Amino acid sequence: MAKMKYxxxxxxxIPFCPGCGHGIIVxxxxxxxxELGYSDxxxxxxxxxxCSLVGLGLDWEMLVGAHGGGGANATGLKRMLKDTALVIxxxxxxxxxxxxxxxxxxxAYRNENITVIAVNNTNFGMTGGQMSWTTLPGQRTTTSVDGRDSKTSGMPIKVPELIANSFDTAYxxxxxxxxxxxxxxxxxxxxxxxxxxxxxxGHSLIEILSPCPTNWHSNPITDSLDRIEKELIPFYYPIGELKVKGE
Amino acid sequence: MSKVIVTADLCKQCGYCERHCPKEAISFSSDFNANGFKYAVVDDDKCIACGMCYTTCPDGVFEITQ
Structure with a gap:
């Protein structure tokens, strides 16, 4: 086995909660x-x-924009930097x-040449676990204390499927x-x-299902990973490549 | 030199390494690290340096040396 070093x-x-998937993804x-030779x-x-916590431990060039501005700000960065740097x-x-x-x-609609990495933990983690559009029906959060009622708040949104089926993106x-x-x-x-x-x-979107033991009120070792494997993947968020341009 | 270097102060006791270790070589200490967590301890006799702990650890506790 080859040597492995962080x-x-x-x-x-990085001060993520114990068992948070962000640490692995970073x-x-x-x-x-x-490995692609773009470390600098x-x-x-x-x-x-x-995601904001990443800046406390990762030595990369970073831009922090308004909440939700990732697509727009990354577009600006990429159009300015062109081929001189990767933009995530x-x-x-x-x-x-x-x-x-x-x-x-x-x-995604403009097929901007950026890479979007979206970490889906089915709630608003940092503010204390409020219901988000990806929250599963029946899931208890601080703003859906009896479980999400999909009759009044809709079903979980699947943005990767939406983009894969609607727009001419790369991946x-x-x-x-x-x-x-x-x-x-x-x-x-x-x-x-x-x-x-x-x-x-062009545009690549990678969604990653991540455990959130703190806001799911679950044991990281057993319940959180099992919830992803038994509840999220089979019923709502199938994993794999949803779209590869040219195939 | 041990096969795996454990940086005890980074450990947050999430237990992913213990769950995924194929040889059950990882256990948790009885004392606490600087942040108040019980940290992972690797049994060198059972360890095969496969790197599963490095792959699953969110906090970079493990370094595989061989």
């Missing part, structure tokens, strides 16, 4: 960028939410699919971080998304 770009312990992003040519748009929009589901839905969809995929195998598949999705940007193919 990437040196992550200079401090490491995958850094590894992918390093990378700009990340950092969204508002739990790192967002949560509350940022990309609720507050920034217009920006996310318009960036849409959904991964998760529940097991070493899934983590490696997700790393492949992220790398493909970044490679598309290098090749100038």
């Amino acid at each position: 990437p040196e770009q992550i200079v401090a312990n 490491r995958l992003m850094v590894e992918c960028v390093n 040519k990378i700009v990340m748009h950092q969204a508002v939410g739990c 929009a790192y967002q949560g589901d509350g940022d990309a699919y609720n507050i920034g839905l217009a920006e996310t969809l318009n960036a 849409v995929a959904r991964g998760t971080v529940t097991s070493p195998a899934e983590i490696r598949k997700t790393k492949g999705f992220i790398k493909q998304g970044l490679q598309n940007q290098i090749d100038g193919k």
